[in-house]
Structures are given as C-alpha cells and as structure tokens.
Amino acid sequence: MQPSRILVIYAHPAPRRSRANKPLARALASLPGVAMHDLYWHYPDFDIDVRLEQEAVEAAELVIFQFPVQWYATPSLLKEWLDVVLEMGWAYGPGGTALRGKHMMVLATAGGREHAYSQDGIHGHTLDMFLLPLEQTAALCGMQWQPPHVLHDADDATPELIAAHIAQVRAALQPWLPTDADSVA
Numbered sequence: 001m002q003p004s005r006i007l008v009i010y011a012h013p014a015p016r017r018s019r020a021n022k023p024l025a026r027a028l029a030s031l032p033g034v035a036m037h038d039l040y041w042h043y044p045d046f047d048i049d050v051r052l053e054q055e056a057v058e059a060a061e062l063v064i065f066q067f068p069v070q071w072y073a074t075p076s077l078l079k080e081w082l083d084v085v086l087e088m089g090w091a092y093g094p095g096g097t098a099l100r101g102k103h104m105m106v107l108a109t110a111g112g113r114e115h116a117y118s119q120d121g122i123h124g125h126t127l128d129m130f131l132l133p134l135e136q137t138a139a140l141c142g143m144q145w146q147p148p149h150v151l152h153d154a155d156d157a158t159p160e161l162i163a164a165h166i167a168q169v170r171a172a173l174q175p176w177l178p179t180d181a182d183s184v185a
C-alpha cells in the first residue's frame with residue numbers, strides 16, 4: 001500500500017451539526033492516498049498523542065487543515081494541536097527539519113460572506129489575513145503554503161454550492177493524488 005501523501009487534520013467541534021464540512025470531509029476521505037484524521041473524535045479531552053501525530057505528519061507530503069472558522073481563527077483543538085505537535089527541534093529551531101519541503105493547505109468554511117471579509121465589510125479584513133498565523137507557521141517550519149480554499153456563507157450554502165466547492169478542492173488536490181504510474185510501481 002502507498003503511504004498517504006495527503007493528511008487531512010479535520011477539526012470540527014460539532015461535526016454532527018455540520019452542513020458544509022461533513023460532506024467535504026467524507027469526499028476527501030474517499031479519495032485514494034488521503035488519510036483523514038478527525039481531531040475532535042480522537043481527542044475529546046484535548047489529550048493529544050504528540051508522537052503519533054508527528055509520525056502521521058512525517059508520512060505526508062501535503063498537510064491539510066480542514067475546519068470551520070470560529071472567532072476568526074481555528075477551533076481550539078486545532079490550535080492545541082499546533083501548540084503541542086509542532087515542537088522545537090522537530091518542526092523548527094535547531095534540528096527541527098521534519099516539515100521541511102512539505103506543503104500546507106487550509107480548507108476553511110466561514111459563516112461570513114466574501115464581501116464581509118474586506119476592508120469595508122463587517123469583518124474589516126480579508127479571510128487570508130486571518131489565516132496569516134498559519135501561513136507564517138508554514139514558513140517558519142519550511143513548508144510551502146498552498147492557496148487556501150474557503151467556502152464563504154457556509155451556513156446558507158446550497159447543496160449545489162457545497163458540491164461545487166468539493167469539486168474545486170478535489171481539483172486542487174490533483175498534484176498529490178496517486179497516479180496510475182504509482183499503482184504500477
């Protein structure tokens with residue numbers, strides 16, 4: 001079996017109530033070469049197994065963070081994951097080369113509409129700006145930041161819009177999905 005090139009770190013505090021992330025997570029999990037890791041399912045007590053997480057990341061080429069935006073940031077368990085898994089000497093700092101050359105991508109959903117995420121909008125800044133801590137984390141760890149995919153107005157998105165978003169995400173993942181040549185090798 002090919003090791004999973006794509007690791008999805010999925011963080012939804014209320015996954016059963018999800019309309020947007022749930023179908024996206026299901027679609028991603030069904031793709032070949034994708035390992036889906038549901039943080040709130042694994043760690044309801046926030047007691048993260050750091051070594052296990054690091055091993056999963058080491059095996060991946062593309063690390064995806066999938067989450068609903070909450071208070072302009074990641075849900076708290078994903079922040080905890082970043083705090084405890086990205087250790088000095090592993091992710092950054094002296095000898096911290098485990099993530100170097102890997103890619104990081106964010107798949108986020110937001111209740112706010114796209115125009116609300118602008119200088120003149122109610123949120124005052126683009127969503128990309130709220131993702132800056134993740135982008136800079138990738139840079140510090142030597143990872144290549146990929147363009148994020150954000151589903152705006154997620155609470156009111158129609159099934160058709162959600163399906164179109166999933167198709168767009170799938171297309172973006174194409175470079176990391178196994179090819180026929182991989183299965184022959």
Ligand SMILES: Cc1cc2nc3c(=O)[nH]c(=O)nc-3n(C[C@H](O)[C@H](O)[C@H](O)COP(=O)(O)O)c2cc1C
Nearest residue numbers: 018019020021068069070071072109110111112154
């Ligand atoms: C506690 C909480 C905080 C939220 N904060 C934001 C926010 O800062 N910006 C935003 O656009 N939406 C915010 N939302 C809306 C969620 O992003 C939205 O409900 C979610 O992306 C929908 O995806 P789902 O159907 O998978 O749950 C918040 C929702 C909750 C529950």
